[in-house]
């Protein structure tokens with residue numbers, strides 16, 4: 012039986028990986044030369060679900076104590092929100108002598124948990140194992156024993172009352188026999204069966220809030236045992252003995268028990284309306300003792316098993332009864348299995364060196380309801396090539412190219428720490444949120460990460476693509492980076508902080524007092540902190556587009572907006588008598604004794620502009636500059652060649668050399684007001700006149716090329732983000748490039764990198780929903796481009812996979828392949844104004860694993876689709892279709908297009 016299971020999983024693994032023609036002749040069971048790793052991108056278990064995700068941790072005097080291990084703490088911080096003491100809250104630790112309790116170690120662990128906002132589960136009040144010597148040697152009457160037990164339960168439960176989410180009140184009270192019965196422990200032997208209910212009653216008396224669990228092992232494999240526990244539950248419920256749930260230890264193997272057994276056992280508890288916890292999860296792989304190390308094939312089997320078991324929990328336990336899942340240990344080195352079972356094993360989620368195992372991926376998949384099947388699809392590479400005419404000419408060495416960052420990088424904000432510049436942009440409902448770019452010369456940039464990578468910071472489910480993260484401001488102050496932003500329709504204004512802008516960024520500090528959008532954070536030299544932002548005017552708006560800039564004082568120490576400090580500092584705009592519209596994007600600076608307020612006016616479209624105000628004191632009104640706007644392209648002739656339009660939303664920065672520069676957004680339409688590239692980031696020098704900053708003379712066109720900032724600093728490994736370039740991802744690293752974006756939510760575990768491929772586990776969620784489809788997109792940075800990708804023809808006839816040109820859920824193209832009876836078909840789907848049109852499909856003889864290259868060629872408003880099956884001719888599938896529907900003008904919203912890979916589960920073939 013065991014063998015059959017192992018074979019099944021192994022075949023599954025082959026199915027998943029066999030699609031690679033270049034490796035299909037190699038053995039898949041080769042021992043990984045390095046520890047198998049599955050890190051695709053920032054994945055956080057706890058962010059995937061809304062019930063506790065816990066881990067048992069060593070503490071106290073243990074060599075591997077969490078409290079002395081920064082590596083373990085990192086893992087815990089990232090993935091878990093609940094802790095169980097692996098040992099130190101057991102009887103022998105808490106109650107070492109008859110008259111002495113020792114709470115010190117447990118209290119230290121609880122203090123750690125409190126500091127890191129972790130829940131704590133207590134394990135275990137009453138158990139026969141790991142009881143102190145004095146208890147085991149105790150002699151006395153039934154009453155004496157009862158007294159010992161009662162005193163222990165009451166003292167311990169009272170001590171921790173208010174600090175724990177739940178308790179294992181009694182652990183392992185039943186036998187594994189064919190007719191499961193009370194285990195013969197010191198408690199049963201001396202008190203009788205009543206010791207169990209006594210413990211539950213006293214625990215409730217001492218701690219009214221903690222959920223009380225009965226905890227045991229083998230409950231998912233031994234029907235008699237779970238039935239015996241249920242008998243007790245029924246009896247307790249009939250007699251009002253307090254019990255809130257059953258803890259299933261789930262120390263299992265990759266072979267047994269079956270998923271059906273697991274589900275049936277959970278269902279019995281659910282039926283009684285009690286909570287179900289997986290209290291001690293680990294999945295052993297070496298039960299047959301056939302391995303001396305974890306091979307990559309076995310790691311995949313384990314991943315699959317974690318996904319299935321965790322998914323079985325999600326499927327059979329309704330949300331209200333999910334007490335949570337706790338993994339029994341952090342790394343394989345911490346695991347109790349090798350010691351207890353006297354064999355090598357690797358049952359947990361992390362390798363000894365703290366790297367993530369495929370098992371972690373599996374746990375994430377299970378939590379997300381995505382269990383890998385043979386529906387998994389693989390892509391071998393993705394290539395994007397920009398071909399804009401305007402970038403064709405070579406750039407003189409002393410000049411830089413505008414835009415400095417091409418394609419959907421709107422609303423730039425910039426800060427400097429020493430010689431290093433950091434820039435952020437809006438990302439709307441893409442995830443991760445708020446890209447962070449790094450530069451040392453202002454013209455060469457590298458995308459180093461994102462500020463919003465956790466679902467506590469970003470959760471845009473069911474939102475349109477142009478909601479989510481709006482215009483951010485980034486500032487460096489006193490050793491800390493601040494990124495302040497609005498989560499539109501998903502929480503409002505907040506800021507996050509980081510010592511290192513690459514990450515990790517803090518949890519959000521929400522600003523419920525502050526409405527509107529575009530918050531700016533300003534650190535005055537007297538220590539005061541201010542937040543300026545756009546919001547409705549103080550009184551009824553006088554006209555459409557009438558907005559105001561507000562200023563609030565912020566108490567950084569208390570992390571609180573100072574109550575009633577908010578006031579309007581600009582009403583309407585530079586001159587309210589002219590009905591100025593959409594004053595927004597404020598930034599405040601203090602320069603040579605003046606406070607400057609830089610804002611955008613006119614809306615982010617072609618009427619956009621930048622305007623400046625100043626004052627000597629924040630108590631005094633801001634006075635607008637007579638020379639406003641200091642940047643606009645709105646009055647230039649509409650028919651000029653290669654126009655740059657919509658310029659505004661400026662942030663400015665001084666270089667260490669003393670020069671001033673402005674970053675701002677602009678667009679490059681190819682026809683009238685049509686652009687698919689979104690709003691991009693441009694750079695211009697600032698000159699000063701009577702202590703007023705000037706960016707560009709009115710009536711002058713933004714230059715595409717001009718003299719670089721003065722500096723000898725450079726970034727050695729900058730990305731190429733402007734000009735014409737080729738970007739190719741071979742999918743050969745272990746971490747997903749930050750240039751790939753997902754939709755609406757943090758990564759939910761559906762992608763895996765390995766063997767130079769990316770595997771996607773599709774869901775039924777299509778691109779025209781407002782959820783997270785299996786889609787990875789990179790920005791369209793040119794009006795003329797080619798994009799192509801190599802798909803390995805999928806094994807399953809229930810999926811499609813291919814390339815996408817995506818503006819939003821209502822406007823996109825999906826060009827994909829799908830297995831059918833006679834071979835495969837390629838099809839093209841157009842979604843325009845939300846309507847799905849099947850453009851065309853072509854059938855061909857293909858075999859699974861064969862490579863199919865999809866390509867998209869676009870030139871401004873035209874888009875063409877072609878494909879090529881390995882060693883056959885390229886087929887020009889659909890030529891010069893409408894690409895204007897991928898423009899902001901037609902699709903609406905604030906984002907630019909992305910190009911990427913997608914897969915989805917298909918209904919059965921008609």
Ligand code: XIL
Pocket residue numbers: 097098182228260291347
């Ligand atoms: C184990 C710990 O992991 C070991 O460190 C210790 O030596 C023995 O106990 N069921 C339980 C847990 O309820 O308390 C056990 O923990 C594992 C089995």
